[in-house]
Structure formats: structure tokens, C-alpha cells
Amino acid sequence: xxxxxxxxxxxxxxxxxxxxxxxxxxxxxxxxxxxxxxxxxxxxxxxxxxxxxxxxxxxxxxxxxxxxxxxxxxxxxxxxxxxxxxxxxxxxxxxxxxxxxxxxxxxxxxxxxxxxxxxxxxxxxxxxxxxxxxxxxxxxxxxxxxxxxxxxxxxxxxxxxxxxxx
Amino acid sequence: xxxxxxxxxxxxxxxxxxxxxxxxxxxxxxxxxxxxxxxxxxxxxxxxxxxxxxxxxxxxxxxxxxxxxxxxxxxxxxxxxxxxxxxxxxxxxxxxxxxxxxxxxxxxxxxxxxxxxxxxxxxxxxxxxxxxxxxxxxxxxxxxxxxxxxxxxxxxxxxxxxxxxxxxxxxxxxxxxxxxxxxxxxxxxxxxxxxxxxxxxxxxxxxxxxxxxxxxxxxxxxxxxxxxxxxxxxxxxxxxxxxxxxxxxxxxxxxxxxxxxxxxxxxxxxxxxxxxxxxxxxxxxxxxxxxxxxxxxxxxxxxxxxxxxxxxxxxxxxxxxxxxxxxxxxxxxxxxxxxxxxxxxxxxxxxxxxxxxxxxxxxxxxxxxxxxxxxxxxxxxxxxxxxxxxxxxxxxxxxxxxxxxxxxxxxxxxxxxxxxxxxxxxxxxxxxxxxxxxxxxxxxxxxxxxxxxxxxxxxxxxxxxxxxxxxxxxxxxxxxxxxxxxxxxxxxxxxxxxxxxxxxxxxxxxxxxxxxxxxxxxxxxxxxxxxxxxxxxxxxxxxxxxxxxxxxxxxxxxxxxxxxxxxxxxxxxxxxxxxxxxxxxxxxxxxxxxxxxxxxxxxxxxxxxxxxxxxxxxxxxxxxxxxxxxxxxxxxxxxxxxxxxxxxxxxxxxxxxxxxxxxxxxxxxxxxxxxxxxxxxxxxxxxxxxxxxxxx
Numbered sequence: 001x002x003x004x005x006x007x008x009x010x011x012x013x014x015x016x017x018x019x020x021x022x023x024x025x026x027x028x029x030x031x032x033x034x035x036x037x038x039x040x041x042x043x044x045x046x047x048x049x050x051x052x053x054x055x056x057x058x059x060x061x062x063x064x065x066x067x068x069x070x071x072x073x074x075x076x077x078x079x080x081x082x083x084x085x086x087x088x089x090x091x092x093x094x095x096x097x098x099x100x101x102x103x104x105x106x107x108x109x110x111x112x113x114x115x116x117x118x119x120x121x122x123x124x125x126x127x128x129x130x131x132x133x134x135x136x137x138x139x140x141x142x143x144x145x146x147x148x149x150x151x152x153x154x155x156x157x158x159x160x161x162x163x164x165x166x
Numbered sequence: 167x168x169x170x171x172x173x174x175x176x177x178x179x180x181x182x183x184x185x186x187x188x189x190x191x192x193x194x195x196x197x198x199x200x201x202x203x204x205x206x207x208x209x210x211x212x213x214x215x216x217x218x219x220x221x222x223x224x225x226x227x228x229x230x231x232x233x234x235x236x237x238x239x240x241x242x243x244x245x246x247x248x249x250x251x252x253x254x255x256x257x258x259x260x261x262x263x264x265x266x267x268x269x270x271x272x273x274x275x276x277x278x279x280x281x282x283x284x285x286x287x288x289x290x291x292x293x294x295x296x297x298x299x300x301x302x303x304x305x306x307x308x309x310x311x312x313x314x315x316x317x318x319x320x321x322x323x324x325x326x327x328x329x330x331x332x333x334x335x336x337x338x339x340x341x342x343x344x345x346x347x348x349x350x351x352x353x354x355x356x357x358x359x360x361x362x363x364x365x366x367x368x369x370x371x372x373x374x375x376x377x378x379x380x381x382x383x384x385x386x387x388x389x390x391x392x393x394x395x396x397x398x399x400x401x402x403x404x405x406x407x408x409x410x411x412x413x414x415x416x417x418x419x420x421x422x423x424x425x426x427x428x429x430x431x432x433x434x435x436x437x438x439x440x441x442x443x444x445x446x447x448x449x450x451x452x453x454x455x456x457x458x459x460x461x462x463x464x465x466x467x468x469x470x471x472x473x474x475x476x477x478x479x480x481x482x483x484x485x486x487x488x489x490x491x492x493x494x495x496x497x498x499x500x501x502x503x504x505x506x507x508x509x510x511x512x513x514x515x516x517x518x519x520x521x522x523x524x525x526x527x528x529x530x531x532x533x534x535x536x537x538x539x540x541x542x543x544x545x546x547x548x549x550x551x552x553x554x555x556x557x558x559x560x561x562x563x564x565x566x567x568x569x570x571x572x573x574x575x576x577x578x579x580x581x582x583x584x585x586x587x588x589x590x591x592x593x594x595x596x597x598x599x600x601x602x603x604x605x606x607x608x609x610x611x612x613x614x615x616x617x618x619x620x621x622x623x624x625x626x627x628x629x630x631x632x633x634x635x636x637x638x639x640x641x642x643x644x645x646x647x648x649x650x651x652x653x654x655x656x657x658x659x660x661x662x663x664x665x666x667x668x669x670x671x672x673x674x675x676x677x678x679x680x681x682x683x684x685x686x687x688x689x690x691x692x693x694x695x696x697x698x699x700x701x702x703x704x705x706x707x708x709x710x711x712x713x714x715x716x717x718x719x720x721x722x723x724x725x726x727x728x729x730x731x732x733x734x735x736x737x738x739x740x741x742x743x744x745x746x747x748x749x750x751x752x753x754x755x756x757x758x759x760x761x762x763x764x765x766x767x768x769x770x771x772x773x774x775x776x777x778x779x780x781x782x783x784x785x786x787x788x789x790x791x792x793x794x795x796x797x798x799x800x801x802x803x804x805x806x807x808x809x810x811x812x813x814x815x816x817x818x819x820x821x822x823x824x825x826x827x828x829x830x831x832x833x834x835x836x837x838x839x840x841x842x843x844x845x846x847x848x849x850x851x852x853x854x855x856x857x858x859x860x861x862x
Contacts (some may be wrong), residue, residue, distance in 0.1 A: 002823045045833045063850060083753045083848060084694050091752070128779035146777045149804050151750065158752065158777070 038074035039115035043071055044114060045088055045161055049141040054163065059085060077159070087162040094154030101147045101155025105130060108157050109145055116143075138165055180291060183283065187265060187295035194268075197259040197299055198606040202599055204253045204306045205415040205425075209594020211249035212310040215242045216587040221708025223582030230489035233580035233732075234709050237464060239325045244398045247333055250307040251394060254300070254337050255849040259361035260354075261299050262344030268423070274643035279426050289345065289422045292413075296341035300334065303508025306598060307333075313590050318654055320581035320733060325400055332397025335410045339390060340365060342417035349424040351615055365390060370391075400462030414444035458510055463735075464578035467507065470711070473558055474511045480542070480565050483514040487539040492519060500538065507554070540564060570843075577710030577781035579732050582665065586659070601825045651733050653856040655683040664729065667856075669698040670720055672727020672845060679852065685811035687727050689751060693812055697724040707732075708840065709765050727849075728760050730744055730842040731858065736840045737761060740860040743811040744843060744853055748776030748804040751849040758844035759812045762837045770794070770813050770837070771844040772821040772829060776804035781821050781828045795831040797821070807854075 026107065036042075051126050059082050061070030066084050073080040077090035096140045109132055113122065119137055126133040130147040144160045191197055218240040226233040269275040278288065315321050340361070347360035393410055394633050416630040423437040452563050460467040468474055475483040486505065490497035497519075509515050520534075522666050540557075542564035549560055562569050622676050653666045660678040665684055700703065705717040708730055748755035758773025768787045776780075779802050783795040800823050802808055811822035818837045821829030841858065845851055 065689070065691050067848075068513045087753060089632075089752055126780075126798065128800070131780070144441065144778075148777060160753065 002114075005088045034111070034114050034124060036076070036111040036115055037112075038076055041072055041074050042112065042115055045074075046120070046136070046141070046143075049088075049163060050138070054132060055085060055088060087160060089158060092153065092157040092159075094150065094156050096154070098147075098155050101157065102130065105132075105145060105147050105157045107157070110158065112143065112145065112159070135164075137149060179727060180283075180287065183281075183288070183291050184294060184481070188298060190265060190268065191261060191299045192609050194261070194264045196257070196264055197302065198602060198609070200253060200257040200261060200303055201305065203257065204303065205594045205599045205602070207249045207253055208306040208310055209591060209598075212242070212246045212313070212594070213587040213590050215245040216314075216585060216590065220584040220587075223584045226580065226582040231542045232358070233582045234464075234578060234581045234710065237462075237578075237581040238314070238320050238581055238583075239322065239329070239462065239856045240317065243311070243326060243329055244311045247307055247329055247398075249335060250304065251336065251391075254303065254333070254340060255391075255762055256362075256367045257302065257338050258300065258337060258846065259347075259358060259365065259722045261303070262296045262341040263348045263354050263357045263361065265295055265353075266345055266348035266379065266421070266778035267357050270348065271353060275425070278425060279559050285426050286419075286422050289418050289425060293338070293341060295419055297334075297338060301343065302780075303337075304330075305653040306334075306594065309598065310590070310592065314576065317583075317589075317756050318584045318657070322461075322463050325463065327463045328400065328402050329397050330406075331402075332394050335407065335414075336390065336393045336398075338414050339393060339410055339417075342421070343390075343415040345421040346417040346424070349421040368392075379392045383385060383731055393567050399467060400460060402461055402465050403458040405452050405455040405457075406453065409449055411647060412445055412452060416441055416448075419445075435505065449757040449815060456509070460510070467510065469507050469558070470572065472573040473554075475573075476562070476567065476570040477508065477511045477558075480511070480512060480561075480567070481514070482516045482565070483516065484508070484512055484561065485516045485518070485541045487518045487541075489520045489534045489539075490536045496536070496552050496721060499788050500844040503552060503769055504554050504557050568612055574714055577708065577712065579668075579707050579735075581733070584665075600701065651858040651860075653685075653731065653733075655685060655854070658683050664730055665697075667842065668704045668732055669727075669729045670701065670704060670708075670842075671697050671724045672729075674698070674727070677852070679704050682854075685729075685853040685856070687729075687843075687845040687849060687851050687853070689754070689845065690850055692727065692848070694847070697721055712765050716780060717764050719789065723767070723786075725789065726791075726844060726846050728764060728769075728784070728844045730760075730840050731856070734841050734860070736838055737814070737858065737860055738836065738838050739815055740858065741811060741813045742841055742856075742858050745809055746774070746854075747807045747852040748802070749850045749852060751777070751847065751851075754849045755851065756843075756844070756846035756849050757808075757810060757851050757853065758841040758846075759810060760844040761812060761814065761839065765842040769839065770819075770833075772810070773844055773846070774800065774802045774808060774817070774823055775846075776802045776809055778802075781823055781851050782832055783819065783821065785830060794833075795821075795829050797828045800828050 014149075028063065028104055039066040045058070048058065058071040060071050062068050068085070070080045070082055070088065074090045077092055080088070080089055080090040092104060095104055096148065109122075112134065113120070116134070120134045121137070122136055123133045132145050134143040134145075135141070141161060141163050144162075145158075146158055148156050148158050196210050204830075217235070219238075222236055223233075226236055266275075269278055279285065287805065289782050311321065311326060343364050344357065345359045346580060347357040347364075348354065351357040351360060368391045369391040373393055373836055393406070396406050419441045420438055423434050423441060458467075469477065486508075488500065488505075490500070505517055509517070512704050516570035520539075536550050537548050538550065538552075538557075539546060542559060542561065545564045547564055549557060551557055559569055616764070618651060653664070655664070655666075655676060658664055658666075658676040660676050660683060662676055663674060664676055667674070667685070673688045673692045675686055675688065701718055702713075705713040707721065709716045741759065742759050744757070744759060748757065754778035756773050757775075758771040760769050760771045763769040767789075768785075772781065772783050774780075779798075779800055781797045781800040781802075782793050785794045802823065807823070809824050811825075813820040813822070814837045817833040819829070819831045819833060820827055820836070843853055844855065
């Protein structure tokens with residue numbers, strides 16, 4: 001007996017059932033599409049901030065002033081680095097107009113919240129236009145997302161993750 | 167000859183008499199000659215003082231410890247007023263003598279005493295006219311103070327007023343002596359010789375017997391120049407002021423005795439003896455007054471506050487026997503650093519110069535020579551030190567008390583200034599002399615009618631010109647003391663650290679932006695935790711002997727760049743404003759006004775941030791930062807200039823950004839401390855127009 005002979009018949013009732021199951025499973029797939037591509041790295045950096053040795057494992061060579069290289073970069077972001085050993089920062093790509101920069105700022109905020117949901121909450125009492133703050137649930141670290149204007153005249157979004165207590 | 171009508175004596179108006187005396191002085195050549203001679207004399211001294219002070223200031227730029235010793239009182243005011251003192255000593259007697267001598271020579275005095283005035287009124291009015299003349303003569307020296315102030319030099323109102331007051335007393339003393347000399351002589355020339363015998367005789371005393379042991383030292387105190395020394399040291403002594411007033415009154419009284427003709431010489435001698443006796447008694451009384459005020463900013467005549475309070479509480483008598491010759495440099499050090507301060511602060515101190523009759527050379531074989539014996543109550547101890555650091559603990563030990571804990575207070579920072587004196591030379595060698603010559607020329611057209619004299623003098627004459635100059639000097643000078651302190655960057659050197667602000671943490675330098683000099687904080691190169699270069703010297707410059715705690719805190723918690731304003735000792739009330747522009751900074755673009763900076767390094771700051779668009783009042787205690795008041799939604803665009811202002815009234819703080827009040831907070835304690843500018847992390851910011859308006 002061939003396998004074909006044993007294949008189940010796709011009756012309308014079964015098709016309905018399959019469609020229902022498929023729709024139920026599509027939800028997470030759609031949600032997963034909103035999670036940014038840099039989420040895994042961001043989670044890694046956020047987790048290190050709350051770990052015992054902090055960022056020690058991903059801090060690289062010294063740069064000018066108080067800046068240091070980072071061994072972990074957020075995909076899609078640029079110039080990821082450390083300021084001292086307690087502050088991690090990355091810049092977004094440049095935008096030509098302030099409106100584009102502000103739109104990107106809102107989008108990044110949603111992406112970060114989506115990525116780190118559960119453990120991090122936005123502090124609305126500290127927010128200003130172009131500037132938001134998120135704290136981890138133990139208030140040990142914070143993330144700020146702000147806009148800036150570069151020397152080239154480009155509007156960028158900057159993400160900073162830093163340890164709160166000194 | 168009829169006697170004056172006594173019914174008129176009390177009712178006669180003094181004003182016309184005063185006007186006549188003014189006219190006599192202004193119409194004479196002596197006043198104008200003195201003014202003209204004073205111009206180059208004062209001008210050259212002022213120019214020299216500026217040059218020397220500038221050289222010392224330039225050296226202090228590289229070593230802030232040197233800045234502590236730079237006081238405008240010593241460097242500028244005393245030398246400039248010193249030249250004025252020379253002019254007053256040598257030339258002012260001729261002006262004062264004219265007030266009486268001319269009338270004696272012309273015979274007008276016999277008519278004058280017929281007028282319905284008491285003789286004492288006549289002499290008092292002449293003395294008042296002499297006082298007015300001295301004020302006119304002070305125009306050159308006052309203008310030097312004005313120039314110094316306008317050019318950005320620091321002035322302490324208390325110091326300048328005290329010094330001016332000392333010279334005024336000296337001028338009155340010279341005037342009184344001159345009046346007396348004119349009253350006892352028949353000609354102005356003889357009166358001048360008598361007066362110069364007093365003034366130049368004082369110089370002779372200074373040069374020959376000052377610092378000598380025994381009665382010579384006492385004799386040296388009779389020198390008229392001693393009057394000014396104390397004021398030059400920044401000490402306002404009640405007994406000295408009262409003593410000079412007594413002597414001035416005594417000479418005026420003697421002039422009153424000798425002025426009226428027709429009285430027997432014997433009677434005049436008896437009255438004079440009574441005057442001298444009364445003056446001696448009064449002098450003896452005023453010398454018992456020990457009260458004096460140290461008005462210097464650096465408290466050079468006082469012990470530290472804690473020691474002063476502790477010593478003031480020691481009620482038993484302290485006797486000090488000094489085995490040193492009076493001219494021994496160690497005794498001079500001891501006198502200046504310890505004995506004079508002890509006499510000021512302790513209620514019962516007696517000092518005996520045990521080697522008083524020895525000379526420095528003859529004391530070589532004395533084994534006890536150099537010892538200083540201190541006896542407090544029944545206990546005594548001996549030391550050879552002339553330093554208060556060793557002597558005060560010794561006295562505390564004798565009194566059975568512990569050395570006091572230091573009291574925190576603002577330290578004298580020193581005021582180095584480098585300025586160009588070219589304008590001063592132009593003023594004193596051209597503009598002012600020409601103005602005086604013009605005023606002199608106008609004075610020769612004065613009306614002769616004495617009764618209309620004052621009106622004419624004030625409204626139409628050359629004195630109007632002089633008065634306008636005098637009033638202008640005062641009018642411009644007084645606001646200069648209350649004017650805002652603006653940190654002027656025009657004379658700063660691009661690329662160098664600012665001179666008017668002390669960088670404590672971070673990299674602060676002057677930058678040239680399109681020809682305009684701005685203050686920049688550059689966090690791009692700075693490593694967190696690094697204090698500014700030469701921080702030990704800077705901490706010492708800011709807080710003097712109590713710099714150690716400040717230095718420790720700064721070095722331990724150098725997380726936030728800041729500079730401290732040199733010229734603001736203790737800001738309690740008023741407004742502080744600054745303009746700023748955020749140039750770059752990935753982590754921060756913060757610009758703040760720092761205030762309430764304590765010697766332990768704690769402070770407050772209100773800061774704006776171009777990356778965060780908020781205005782926050784931060785508190786820093788032991789290096790820990792905490793937000794006191796946080797205001798959101800304060801637009802602060804990067805690469806644009808903004809105005810930041812902090813207004814403080816007691817413990818109430820207001821924060822303004824671009825003219826809009828955003829932040830209000832009431833602190834638990836009133837604000838008191840130094841001020842400055844603040845920044846954070848990698849901020850690269852420009853600052854300009856840092857202005858401080860302090861109010862009471």
C-alpha cells in the first residue's frame with residue numbers, strides 16, 4: 001500500500017480546523033516581526049548590566065578621552081562603544097530632517113520596549129520631547145533614547161545603556 | 167574799636183563765611199598747582215603699580231599659589247595713595263595756610279574778627295574749607311581708583327574706604343597744623359616753614375628713630391606719617407581715629423587761641439597750655455580704647471576665626487616677655503604675626519620687651535636672647551618661635567584648653583590682573599591736566615561779591631567743572647562696587663585656561679570663535695575621574711589653609727567638570743547668568759551654573775542639557791549626585807545659544823532657561839558658598855557672558 005493511498009482527505013471541515021490553527025500560530029509570528037534585528041545583542045548588553053561583572057567581558061580597547069571600544073555592536077547601529085566602564089552607547093544611521101529623526105526616535109523606543117518587555121519600564125516623569133528613559137525593574141540600570149544633531153548636520157537617534165549607582 | 171554785637175553772634179549765618187573761604191582757596195594758585203603736580207605724581211605711581219602688579223599676576227597664572235599674595239590693596243591702592251600722600255605732605259600746607267595767612271598779611275583778619283562770629287566759628291569754617299580743598303585735591307587719586315575698577319581690577323569697598331579715610335584724617339591733620347602755623351606767624355612763608363617742620367620732621371623721625379629701642383621708639387610714634395600706616399595695613403583702629411581727631415581739634419583750638427589780635431601773648435600762652443593739657447588728657451583716654459576692625463579681605467591682621475574666638479574667651483591676663491632687640495627681624499615678625507593680633511583679640515595682654523634697651527649687635531652674648539616667655543595665670547612656658555602655629559598651641563596649653571576646630575569660611579583667593587596702563591598715562595599726563603588748566607582758567611573769572619559767591623561757584627564757575635568731575639568720579643565709582651561681576655574673557659589667552667575662573671575638574675580653556683573669546687569645556691579629551699592640572703595649587707588658591715578637605719573630595723569624586731569664579735567669595739543672594747552652546751557630546755551636552763560650593767566640595771547646580779531637553783537642580787554630597795528638582799520639556803536645541811539663569815533669595819532657588827522661569831525650589835538651608843560653571847561627561851560646550859549680580 002502506498003503512502004498516497006493512506007493520505008488523509010482534506011475535507012472542508014478539516015480545512016477550517018487547519019486554518020484556525022494556522023491563524024492562532026500567526027500571531028506570534030507577526031509579533032516577532034516587530035522585534036528589532038538588534039534585539040538579541042541588546043538583551044545581551046542589558047543582561048550584562050545586571051550581571052556581577054557588568055560589561056567587563058565586552059569592553060575593548062581604549063579610544064580618545066574616556067571612550068572604549070565595544071566587542072558587541074547592535075546590528076543596524078553605528079559607533080557602538082563605552083564611555084568609561086559603565087555606559088554603553090550606539091548611534092543610529094543619520095536622517096536628513098528633524099522630523100525623520102523624531103519618527104525614528106519613536107520607532108526605536110517601541111522596538112526597545114518590545115525587545116526588553118517585562119523587565120524594563122518607561123519613566124514617563126523623566127521624558128521630554130526627543131528624550132525617553134527606561135529603568136530596569138530593580139532600578140540598577142537605565143536606558144535613554146534621545147535625538148542629536150551631528151557635526152555633519154544629520155539627525156540621529158542615540159541609545160545609551162548605563163549603570164545607575166556608582 | 168567797637169566790640170562785636172553779641173546779639174548777632176549766634177544768629178549770624180555761617181554759609182556766606184564758608185563761601186568766602188571756598189573762594190579764597192579756589193582763587194589761589196596753590197590748589198591748582200597741587201592738582202597739576204599731583205597728576206604726574208599719582209599717574210606715574212599708578213602706572214608703575216599696574217606694571218609691577220601685572221608682572222606678579224603673570225607669574226601667578228602658572229602658579230596659583232602665588233595668586234593668594236596678590237591683593238590690590240598692597241599692589242595698587244597703597245602705592246598710588248602713597249604718591250598722593252607725598253603731594254599732600256609737601257604742598258597741601260600751602261593751601262591750608264592761604265586760608266588764614268592771606269588775611270593776616272593783608273590785614274583783613276582784623277576786619278574778619280569784627281564780624282558777628284565767634285573765633286572758634288571762624289576757625290571751624292576755615293577747617294571745613296580746608297577739608298573741601300583736600301577733597302578737590304583727591305580727584306587724581308580717586309580717578310586712578312576709578313580707572314582700576316573700570317579696567318576690571320578688583321576693589322574691596324571696605325579697604326578703599328578705610329584707606330581713603332586714613333588719608334582724609336592725615337589731610338585734616340596737615341590742614342590743622344597749617345592753620346595753627348598761620349595763626350602764630352605773621353607771614354605765609356614763615357607759616358609754611360613751621361608746617362613743613364612738622365611734616366618733614368615726621369619723615370626724619372621715620373628714617374632715624376623708628377625701630378630703635380627705648381624712648382626713641384616712643385618718640386617715633388609722634389611722626390604724623392604713623393597715622394597712615396595703620397590704615398594702609400587695613401586696620402581701622404578706634405583709638406587712632408579718636409587720637410587724630412583729638413589732635414586736629416587741639417591744633418584748631420590753638421589756632422583759635424592765637425588767631426585774634428589784640429590779646430596779650432601771656433594770656434594766649436596760658437590758654438594754649440590749657441588746650442595742650444586737655445588734648446593730652448583726651449589722648450591718654452583714647453589710647454586706652456583697644457577696639458579695632460580688620461577690614462582686609464585676607465584677614466591679615468587677625469588669627470583664624472576659630473582661634474580668635476578661643477583666645478577671646480581666655481579671661482586671665484597673659485604676659486609676654488620678649489628677649490629680642492626691637493630692630494631684630496624676629497621681633498618684627500613676632501610683632502606682626504602674633505603680638506599685634508593677640509593684643510587685638512585677647513582682653514588682657516601685656517607685652518614687655520625684656521631686651522628693650524639692648525641693640526641687636528650688643529645682645530650676642532645673652533643666652534636668653536631670642537626667648538619669648540609666656541605667662542598665663544600661674545603657668546608659664548618659653549619658646550623661640552615667632553609663628554602662630556607654634557605659639558597658639560603653647561598658649562592653649564597654658565590656659566588648659568584644647569586648640570579649636572577650624573571654622574569653615576571663604577579664603578582669600580588673590581586677585582591677579584594683567585592690564586595695560588597706557589590709558590592711565592594718557593589720563594594723568596594729558597586729559598586730567600588739561601581739564602585742571604581749563605578749570606583754573608575759568609576760576610579766574612569768578613565774581614568778587616562774596617555773598618553771591620557760592621551760587622556763582624556752584625552754578626557758573628570752574629568749580630562746577632571740578633565738582634562735575636568729582637561727582638562723576640564718585641557716581642561712576644560707587645556703582646562699580648555694586649555693579650555686576652562679569653567674567654571678561656577679552657583679555658584671556660586663546661588656548662589657555664581662564665584666569666578669572668579656576669578649573670577644578672575637566673578641561674576648560676579659552677577658545678577663539680570668529681574673533682570672540684569664549685570659555686569652552688572639552689569633555690572629548692577628558693577622562694572621568696581626572697581633576698584639572700595643578701589642582702593642589704588651585705584648591706589652595708580657593709580655600710587657603712583649609713584646602714586639604716576640598717582637594718581630597720575633588721580628587722576622590724572628579725566625575726563632573728566644573729570651574730569656580732575667583733572673584734566671588736560667598737554668594738548668598740542675587741542672580742547668576744551665563745550663555746551656553748552645546749557643540750557636541752554623545753553622552754551629555756550639559757551646561758550648568760554651580761553654586762553653594764562648600765570647602766568640603768559639596769555643591770548644587772542647575773543645569774540644562776541639549777540632549778535631554780530638561781532642567782534639573784542637582785545636589786552633590788560626598789561625590790554622590792541626586793536630583794532635587796527635575797523639570798521636563800525645556801527645549802534646549804544643540805548648536806544654538808541659550809541663556810541660563812539662577813536666581814537665589816536665601817533658600818529659594820529659581821532656574822530660568824532662555825528667559826523663562828521653569829524651576830522653583832526651596833532648600834532646607836540658605837545658599838552660601840562659592841559659585842562657578844558646571845558640565846558633564848564628554849560635553850563640549852561654549853560659555854559666554856558669565857555674570858554675577860549679588861544683592862544683600
